Amino acid sequence: MLTDMKLRIAGEPLRRQSVRRAEERARERRMERLYRAHWADLCAFIRWKFGGGPPDPEDIAQAAFLRLAAMPEPEAIQNPFAFLGRVASNLVLDDIRRGRARARSIHELRLAGGGERDERPCCERELIGREDMALVIERLKAMPATRRRVLILNRVHGLSFAEIGRRMGISGPAVRKHLVRALQDLQAAIEGERDGRSGAA
Amino acid sequence: MSMERSGPGTEDEWIRAEAAEWLIRRSEGGHDPAREAAFHSWRLADPRHDRCYAEMTALWGAMTEEEALRVLEPLQRPSLRERWAAWRARRAAAAAGPGWLEGLDFGGMAAALVVLAVLAAPFLVPRLTGQPARPDLPVAAQIYDTPPGEIHQVVLEDGSHVTLGADSTIRVAIGNGRREVSLLSGEAYFQVAHDRVHPFYVRARGANVRVVGTEFSVSVGKATTRVSVETGVVDVSSDGLPAASTRRRGQVRLTAGDGVVAWQQDNGRPLQTVRVANVAGWRSGRLAYQGAYLADILADISRYVPEKFDLASDGIGTLRVTASFRAEEAADAVPAILKGLGLTSRQARDGVLFVDWPDE
Numbered sequence: 385m386l387t388d389m390k391l392r393i394a395g396e397p398l399r400r401q402s403v404r405r406a407e408e409r410a411r412e413r414r415m416e417r418l419y420r421a422h423w424a425d426l427c428a429f430i431r432w433k434f435g436g437g438p439p440d441p442e443d444i445a446q447a448a449f450l451r452l453a454a455m456p457e458p459e460a461i462q463n464p465f466a467f468l469g470r471v472a473s474n475l476v477l478d479d480i481r482r483g484r485a486r487a488r489s490i491h492e493l494r495l496a497g498g499g500e501r502d503e504r505p506c507c508e509r510e511l512i513g514r515e516d517m518a519l520v521i522e523r524l525k526a527m528p529a530t531r532r533r534v535l536i537l538n539r540v541h542g543l544s545f546a547e548i549g550r551r552m553g554i555s556g557p558a559v560r561k562h563l564v565r566a567l568q569d570l571q572a573a574i575e576g577e578r579d580g581r582s583g584a585a
Numbered sequence: 586m587s588m589e590r591s592g593p594g595t596e597d598e599w600i601r602a603e604a605a606e607w608l609i610r611r612s613e614g615g616h617d618p619a620r621e622a623a624f625h626s627w628r629l630a631d632p633r634h635d636r637c638y639a640e641m642t643a644l645w646g647a648m649t650e651e652e653a654l655r656v657l658e659p660l661q662r663p664s665l666r667e668r669w670a671a672w673r674a675r676r677a678a679a680a681a682g683p684g685w686l687e688g689l690d691f692g693g694m695a696a697a698l699v700v701l702a703v704l705a706a707p708f709l710v711p712r713l714t715g716q717p718a719r720p721d722l723p724v725a726a727q728i729y730d731t732p733p734g735e736i737h738q739v740v741l742e743d744g745s746h747v748t749l750g751a752d753s754t755i756r757v758a759i760g761n762g763r764r765e766v767s768l769l770s771g772e773a774y775f776q777v778a779h780d781r782v783h784p785f786y787v788r789a790r791g792a793n794v795r796v797v798g799t800e801f802s803v804s805v806g807k808a809t810t811r812v813s814v815e816t817g818v819v820d821v822s823s824d825g826l827p828a829a830s831t832r833r834r835g836q837v838r839l840t841a842g843d844g845v846v847a848w849q850q851d852n853g854r855p856l857q858t859v860r861v862a863n864v865a866g867w868r869s870g871r872l873a874y875q876g877a878y879l880a881d882i883l884a885d886i887s888r889y890v891p892e893k894f895d896l897a898s899d900g901i902g903t904l905r906v907t908a909s910f911r912a913e914e915a916a917d918a919v920p921a922i923l924k925g926l927g928l929t930s931r932q933a934r935d936g937v938l939f940v941d942w943p944d945e
Contacts, residue, residue, distance in 0.1 A: 431614050433645070433649050434645060435609070435612040435642055435645055436608075436612055436614070436624075437642070438628075473646060476643075476646065477646070480642060480643050511640070511647070512643055517647070524657070529732055529735075539648040539649050540654055545613060560609050560610070564606050564609045567605040567609065567644070567645060568601045568605040571601050571604070571640065571644055572598070574644065575601070
């Protein structure tokens with residue numbers, strides 16, 4: 385801001401280089417503003433959406449800001465928070481896929497007694513594919529109403545455990561217990577089907 | 586975190602339980618190095634721990650995505666307990682000072698009045714009576730409702746029992762010498778505590794009932810409202826509340842085994858008396874109809890299955906059907922009933938079946 389004013393006061397035509405430098409500084413300031421406006425919210429969003437990691441929510445938030453900064457025209461993005469949230473979600477899923485591919489290649493190395501490296505693309509199977517989602521939905525419908533309600537208030541409405549407790553007239557630990565059971569249940573639905581498929585094959 | 590691996594359950598189940606516990610516990614954040622250390626040592630103790638946790642992380646995130654929201658949102662009907670909690674909060678605010686009536690909407694079904702089921706009732710009662718008496722105020726109505734597919738028992742303050750059918754709502758106003766229940770939707774079976782001085786009234790669309798102590802059932806369908814009597818004497822009127830005297834115009838007196846069909850749209854039409862073989866068979870999970878209107882049957886069925894029905898014309902709704910099936914077979918009964926009438930159905934939009942005559 386100060387630099388701009390000085391330049392204007394000087395009233396001289398700006399040289400090319402100083403124009404670029406001024407643009408860079410303006411860009412940095414914009415990033416700084418975005419960072420201040422969204423950093424805490426983005427970390428909280430990642431933690432709400434995916435839990436505490438790994439990957440670490442703050443690492444992901446940092447990486448998402450770097451992606452935003454690397455955009456050719458970050459100011460053209462209408463809703464920076466939505467962009468950051470989307471990038472962060474993709475980064476988390478990439479990280480999980482990489483971790484899984486790593487674990488698998490180690491496992492296969494062990495099985496093959498140290499054979500070739502697994503060169504298959506790491507993302508051949510979606511983490512949560514369409515079939516998985518259908519199973520999840522079936523399991524949701526069969527879930528006890530209170531548990532489903534707690535899950536919906538947290539996943540759809542983004543309410544904290546304490547808020548859910550207040551709204552439903554149950555204790556915070558009860559909310560947590562419902563969510564743990566719901567998550568366990570949904571994961572079991574996916575794993576059960578996967579084992580069934582590989583068992584049948 | 587103390588989690589002992591004891592009791593039934595496979596190892597996979599244990600891993601899932603532990604992973605879910607960690608995920609939920611850590612998702613609230615907060616700085617707790619000891620917890621984090623314990624988590625990472627758990628995670629690294631077994632590659633299956635790490636894998637399960639990672640997959641759950643992806644699943645947990647996927648639950649917030651569009652695809653899940655589309656499914657979750659229709660399921661988000663507020664629960665009884667939740668609305669009860671909202672009501673309790675309102676009562677607390679009410680006790681705090683005057684002007685509280687403004688917040689209450691006695692007319693609207695969706696209003697934040699009381700909701701409770703038998704589940705909530707045991708711990709509700711002391712709180713209800715614990716409120717300071719306000720004889721200057723009208724009786725605060727209480728709403729009781731049930732989710733689709735579930736039947737609940739409710740004990741009213743006067744000692745009457747109500748069996749509330751699936752996906753049904755009643756509004757209860759009892760106190761100051763008044764006993765009045767409005768059946769807003771669905772069906773209810775009433776076992777009314779005897780009190781000759783204070784008649785018990787049930788208001789339903791197109792049919793109002795007056796009793797002093799008896800057992801009867803009321804169902805609000807799409808086209809008609811049906812009342813059937815198990816024991817005792819019931820007065821029904823299509824227009825206004827029934828009076829104590831018999832032989833009032835537009836009023837009929839029913840005794841055990843009698844039923845009445847009232848048209849919701851047409852109050853001028855006389856009440857039609859029928860014999861009922863099995864009063865409120867739905868209480869034992871059986872839906873039975875003799876010459877009933879298709880619209881009413883489908884309205885009943887839609888309280889047990891996820892689908893709703895949309896009829897191409899009113900004429901279709903007045904087709905007569907005789908059928909009997911168990912509530913859990915309601916979904917299978919639909920195609921059979923429609924086929925019997927020569928009707929077809931197709932998926933109109935999410936969760937709605939459109940019923941029509943075949944194209945030719």
